[in-house]
Amino acid sequence: MAATSTGPRRWLPYTAAVSAGLVVIAGAFVLVQQRAADTGQPRASCTVTLEVNSSTEKAELLVQLAQRYSASARPLPGGGCATVHVSALNSGRAAEALATDWRGTGLPPPQVWLPTSSLWTGQLHLLDRAAGRTPQTPDRYPSIVNSPLVIAMPQPKADVVRQRGPLGWGDLLGLSGREGWKSFGKPEWGRFTFGKDNPNLSTSGLAATIATYYAAVNRASDLTRSDLANPAVTQFVRRIEANVSHYSDDSVDLLRDLAEVDLAGGTSDMSAIVMQEELVHLYNEGELSPRADGQPARRPNVPLVAVHPKEGTFNLDHPFVVLPSADERQRAAAADFLDFLTDGPQQESFTRLGFRDHEHRASAELLDSVGTEPPGGLTYFSPPEPQVVEAMLNKWSTLRKKANVLIALDTSGSMEAAVGDRTRFQVAATAAGKGLALLNSEDRVGLWSFSSDDPGRAPGPYREEVRLGDFDQKRITSRIEGLHVEGGTALYTTVRAAHRHLVDRYDPERINAVVVLTDGENEYSKDNDLARLLADVELDPQRPVKVFCIAFDRDSNFAILDQIAKASAGKAFDATDPAKIDEAFVKLVSSF
Structure with a gap:
């Protein structure tokens, strides 16, 4: 059953194969930023220190919010207050580090972890079980923000596509590499190719691959190993992968390159990019455009539009995870910091970056920027069982372009x-x-x-x-x-x-x-x-x-x-x- 956009949802754990491969590879090139909340001397009563580790795409804002929180000296139950420090680490690397006692990071061990998706909490659960230790992430976790996976297209191309009515993943990304835009009455646009993150390295890349398999079986849940062995499913996925322009380890790089080409008046060979919705907003606001120091953001000449496939999509839920390493006072501080982050002013800070709020709601400004969503809202896929993800990634290596x-x-x-x-x-x-x-x-x-x-x-x-x-x-x-x-x-x-x-x-x-x-x-x-x-x-x-x-x-x-x-x-x-x-x-x- 597909989940709707009106309530919290849970991702199931990853597989052991992902643990052995995906995390290790992702850890090979991780972005690390140690950012402490510089609040000056804390008040004498602020005797609780809370270390928070965040995924990189939201870390800069979280540093600012942690500074705001610490400076406010909000009273905790039982008295006193807390100082919050934020460091940043790629979600996959953080999962690996948490499974190995946080060795080799050079960062303070966290009591709170804020990955991009609950996919990573499930993966850490698997790593802990494989090591014979008590799982650190056995529960469901509240979201601080959300961002669905979308297919982003330059506005003229998105307008042409939308004239056809609701289209699926195969209709959008499986356009014939030879016919391309000719089938949409635009032969002058040539071939259809798209950019996609490598699923072995990227949360959005993996989510896009899983979504492709769900579209192939025309379901929003309960994908099985027998589905993956179906020749028709294999053909469907191969047809989509055949249209990849090239893979990437980071959608932001694809967008920065696209912005540079756009502002120079050039053209890209990519008709679309599969990525998180908030990146579409940042692109359209000019935050990913090249600019000199001190210069204002330059919005692109041609904005991107978020297109939502009719079968559904994945939501990246940015969970707030309190780890077993937190003591009783730190747990109280974590609960208060979560209340702070999900309160109105802080949520507005996240929505200005293009996120949906912690209850999946999109601001009017976000929809004006990226394009309206389908009538009735978005439908989200449920993740497959761990062994299915394992088989999927193993199979992808033979199906990719x-x-x-x-x-x-x-x-x-x-x-x-x-x-x-x-x-x-x-x-x-x-x-x-x-x-x-x-x-x-x-x-x-x-x-x-x-x-x-x-x-x-x-x-x-x-x-x-x-x-x-x-x-x-x-x-x-x-x-x-x-x-x-x-x-x-x-x-x-x-x-x-x-x-x-x-x-x-x-x-x-x-x-x-x-x-x-x-x-x-x-x-x-x-x-x-x-x-x-x-x-x-x-x-x-x-x-x-x-x-x-x-x-x-x-x-x-x-x-x-x-x-x-x-x-x-x-x-x-x-x-x-x-x-x-x-x-x-x-x-x-x-x-x-």
């Missing part, structure tokens, strides 16, 4: 520089090996090396080491280990040639991407025209080949790599701190 990936590896002499007791090249090779292990066996992968002119490198300062073809991880890894490092960095000519190589071998059924790994900037005088390179790799929405860059070490010119990536609608990853190289590779591979 496959990739054509050409890796261009910098073998210039500067890669011999020391990083601790190893060279840059050794560090890069090790990280590349870990990243390659995360690719799908059905991907097609090639390897080039590049430095500067050499008789052995023809027709230019780059050389094909492994031809683009069926993924052979051992062969690629072995070839990387045998590469010789010397010469300069012929960055521009290599990126141009690699991009053209993939354009000529473009496969509309795959994500087509060039991956550039470099520790420097262009040192090749024969090709030193950045403007021409940016024009050459500019995104063609009909044949999108995207460039992804990883900048090694501090000698890398990350700004230029970022320009190259953005010109093609790709992304640059900053690994100029050697400690972030593994993290950058995980993020990179998660795009495919």
Whole structure:
């Protein structure tokens, strides 16, 4: 049975497979912010300290609200008052940390946890059970705010879609990659592709994947393992995944890139992005648009509209979890802080960020910003049983859109520089090996090396080491280990040639991407025209080949790599701190 938007609801626990895979991977690149409530000297009677850990998307506001709460010195039952400190941690990383006594975070152990979704409380429950310890999160928890999952489209495209009446997940995201917008009478809009977070890394990405399966079986609850084995269900999900432009570890990055393209007057190859509703509001308000320090927010030229599939959607419920580590006085403080957060003035602060309130109600301003919801309100899916989620994630790895990936590896002499007791090249090779292990066996992968002119490198300062073809991880890894490092960095000519190589071998059924790994900037005088390179790799929405860059070490010119990536609608990853190289590779591979 589907839950309505008028009452609290509960998410069921995750599976052991998610515990072993999703949490570990998500923990590899977590955003950590230690933000203490700076209230000056607390009153002498405020002897209770409450540590709160929040998911990152709402942490900045919670820091401000904690400061407001602490400064008010609200009296607690039994006397005294509390000072609240807030730190921030990715929800998946926090679940993992709570299951291992909070080791390795560098943050104060919390007595209250505020993840993005109760999905994570169920996951922590599983982790605790697997470790043979008493579950820390056995209960249902109240929400402080809510945000449904939506399909966000540029307004002109959303208007055309809505003219058809209520449409489902398959109607919206399963538009034929070949016919695309032609079936809606807009052939000039070309192919239909959309952006989606990788479900192994993102709450919204996982929720979108589960929603797709529910739409395939035309139910809002009780998904079974036999449903997943149904060939018709497999075909439905595969048809939707085939239209992904590329995956992401964070929808905010997709939106920032979209805003930059919009304000520059360009076009994106994505017709939609699946994400939380509050991000649509922030985008439309210009909060995700590029701007100089001190400058006002610039609203996009074309706003996004939240489209709600007819079968229903998921709600991300932002639960308030009091952990067993809280003593009696801290529990009293937590209850009072919850009352404070769900009171009118604080709820208004959340709604200004685009959240629905703790009772699922959307403000008029939110609906004006993102678009009206269906008559009768939203319908929410109930989550599947844990073992079904396990099977779903295992199956997704075979159903997701496959990739054509050409890796261009910098073998210039500067890669011999020391990083601790190893060279840059050794560090890069090790990280590349870990990243390659995360690719799908059905991907097609090639390897080039590049430095500067050499008789052995023809027709230019780059050389094909492994031809683009069926993924052979051992062969690629072995070839990387045998590469010789010397010469300069012929960055521009290599990126141009690699991009053209993939354009000529473009496969509309795959994500087509060039991956550039470099520790420097262009040192090749024969090709030193950045403007021409940016024009050459500019995104063609009909044949999108995207460039992804990883900048090694501090000698890398990350700004230029970022320009190259953005010109093609790709992304640059900053690994100029050697400690972030593994993290950058995980993020990179998660795009495919």
